[in-house]
Amino acid sequence: MAASRRDIHWNRSLELRLDESTMTGEGQLLTDIILRVFRLNGLLIQAGDEMGAEFGLTSARWKVLGALAYGSQPMTVPQIAGTMGLSRQAVQRLVHDMAEGGLLQGIDNPEHKKSPLWRLSPAGRQTFDRIMQRQARWVDALAQNMDRDALRKTASTLEMCSTRLEQTKRARRG
Numbered sequence: 001m002a003a004s005r006r007d008i009h010w011n012r013s014l015e016l017r018l019d020e021s022t023m024t025g026e027g028q029l030l031t032d033i034i035l036r037v038f039r040l041n042g043l044l045i046q047a048g049d050e051m052g053a054e055f056g057l058t059s060a061r062w063k064v065l066g067a068l069a070y071g072s073q074p075m076t077v078p079q080i081a082g083t084m085g086l087s088r089q090a091v092q093r094l095v096h097d098m099a100e101g102g103l104l105q106g107i108d109n110p111e112h113k114k115s116p117l118w119r120l121s122p123a124g125r126q127t128f129d130r131i132m133q134r135q136a137r138w139v140d141a142l143a144q145n146m147d148r149d150a151l152r153k154t155a156s157t158l159e160m161c162s163t164r165l166e167q168t169k170r171a172r173r174g
Helices: 005-019 025-055 059-070 077-084 088-100 122-143 148-173
Strands: 104-107 117-120
Touching (some): 025 059, 059 088, 059 117, 059 122, 077 088, 117 122
Antiparallel strands (some): 104 117
16 A cells, blocks of 8 residues: 555654654654554544444543453443543543443442442443444454564563553652
8 A cells, every 4th residue: 555645744754853863773763653653543543433433432432441341340430541541530521421321330339439430331331342343353454464473562562661651650659
């Protein structure tokens, strides 16, 4: 697939900026990856919004369903936010709207009366399962002809970056 003019411009401007920098070679490569992840994130949110539209889901709502579906137990709003990298305030609004829409159920939290626990309702579980069936077809098509070892290495590198950023964040908090 040929690169669009925008892709060519983006790649050239990135290379020019990185060549002029005083970063190490590893720092330049990681900056390149970070910028590409930013771009990929935008494309993934757009694709998620398109896939979720039929189910009344945005990417953000899908993230909330995913956090609860893959969690081992019901979660509070701050736990959902931390798991999915969203702000607590945004998740609070989403959870409220999704509960009103019948996708989530709140239950009493014995450890914190003002912070209920949330879980998928039966309708939420059904919606999540259906969108994940669609996502499976989409991601299989996207992954077609990609090298499995390269994908594993990419996942490992991204996880290493996430871990280091989380450690830095905890160290700053003290």
